[in-house]
Amino acid sequence: MHIFNQFFFLLRLPRKSDVERKIEIVQFASRTRQLFVRLLALVKWANNAGKVEKCAVS
Secondary structure (H helix, E strand, C coil), rough: HHHHHHHHHCCCCCCCHHHHHHHHHHHHHHHHHHHHHHHHHHHHHHHHHHHHHHEEEE
């Protein structure tokens, strides 16, 4: 829920102009995408880690 809270906070930035708010949202989306890509890489690595370990032992 933390990511969603940040996103909704960005949508309601009162002191920023419309353009500044849109820039903040795009930057947030980019950072969030990078985090999800890292998480996906970690999950894929974890799924294959057993296979790599078995190969190293043989």
